[in-house]
Amino acid sequence: MTPTELRAQIARQMFDKPTAGYCNGYVQANLVVLPKTHAADFERFCRANPKPCPLLEMVGPGTAKTSKLAPGADLTDTLPRYRVWRDGHNEQEVADIKPFYTPDMVFFLLGCSFSFEEALVKAGIRLRHVDQAKNVSMYRTNLPLVGVGPFQGEMVVSMRPIHRSQVAQACIITGRYPEVHGEPVHVGYPEMIGITDLAKPDYGDPVEIMADEIPVFWACGVTPQNVLVNARLPMAITHAPGYMFVSDIKNEAYAV
Template sequence: MTEFVTPKQIRQQARIGAFTGQTSGMCPGYTQANLVILPKKEAYDFLLFAQRNPKPCPILEVADAGSKRLQTFAQDVDLATDFPKYRVYQNGELVSEPTDVTDIWRDDLVSFLIGCSFSFEAALIAAGIEMRHITMKRNVPMYKTNIKAKSAGQFHGNYVVSMRPIPEEQVVKAITITERLPQVHGTPIQIGDPERIGIQNLDQPDFGDAVEIYPGEVPVFWACGVTPQAVVMESKPEFVITHAPGHMLVTDIRDNQLADIL
């Protein structure tokens, strides 16, 4: 895994195309963010969708229409270049995965930063809970579920969840730690029974990479900020830009600042 000292350094390297990898485990203690960019005419409906579904879509910040800048979560930032990798959807279909979306930027685009579960991993690790995907140098496994999100305007679909294997005796500790950070998905939404939420095979995630689950561990599922991408594929808006799953914006805000800021 590439090592960077500061979030700004990660963003600067992504900006010039020198870093295009996933960001799990990078700059522990700093908030990471998912991304949804869409035309202003659809921004209200998406905002309403996120407000109705705060578990998978906790909004951290919304940029001004046409702006690539942020007011709070990072000062030296360009939203069209500083994520390591993007996804571009047209009518619900994934059409490209560029590392820079400057050439398709429009003055009517509104950018939403959404909380990411990578942000609470440092706290879990500090408490002695292993993050298996970090140990294995992989992206976290993410799965589509049968949990229906509350619709808003044209936006509808089901939750996506991320999964981390947790030793049974540490599950309560993991719940206690993550409930302190509702801005980055908070407590798990399912523990130990993937079929109950429509997941048939943990070895075949819809996004990210599979990880090993050892004896005595249970799969623990958190709501995931990739949910909007599943919703985009279901709802088929004309044009949307997102981050590539696992390829987040590493912000300048520490996780322990989130409650005060938001």
């Protein structure tokens, strides 16, 4: 499918899966939606923490349609799943957010590591969550963020088991994509960043790590969801982890 075709299926509620492995070659994005009163602080938070929160586009207030990543796409119904947050709690997951939309909302589209997976696969680096049609494993860490206003907390990372002979190559390849999280933030030794059990991810699905593989950790765009728990805003909306916005922009547009 093209991104336009996929978004059309999503809008008709005919697609409800993690988007990893779909529309290869196109940038995928995380989503955070906040009322205008908190938008300036969150933008500063993203600028201060570009590794986990690389800001690709801001939309609104006054519109929910993108002008850069997929001109004209409506962000209220073109992601497979959304989370609605109230007072720091994930209240529910929904297929569209039209009933919750108000004109004062600001939409933040943040870079996603799914965007560099195409380059890893092309280089012969297998990704188990893609091979097994699973959601990528994501974990809370003890890596501190630069706080701005109510937005404080620690980083969330995504993990991919990489054959030990390919770890350096994976670091170099993903380092070419700083706008979609770039090179890893940690390699091996998960306990050093506060992860106690790789078999129990905080978000996504667990995957097996073979004896000749090393767990490699990238900054993750689910980080804002961890931060929203601490911020306890009266209202916020995000994507559901792994259920991303698929854009019309090619991944290579963000390669350096």
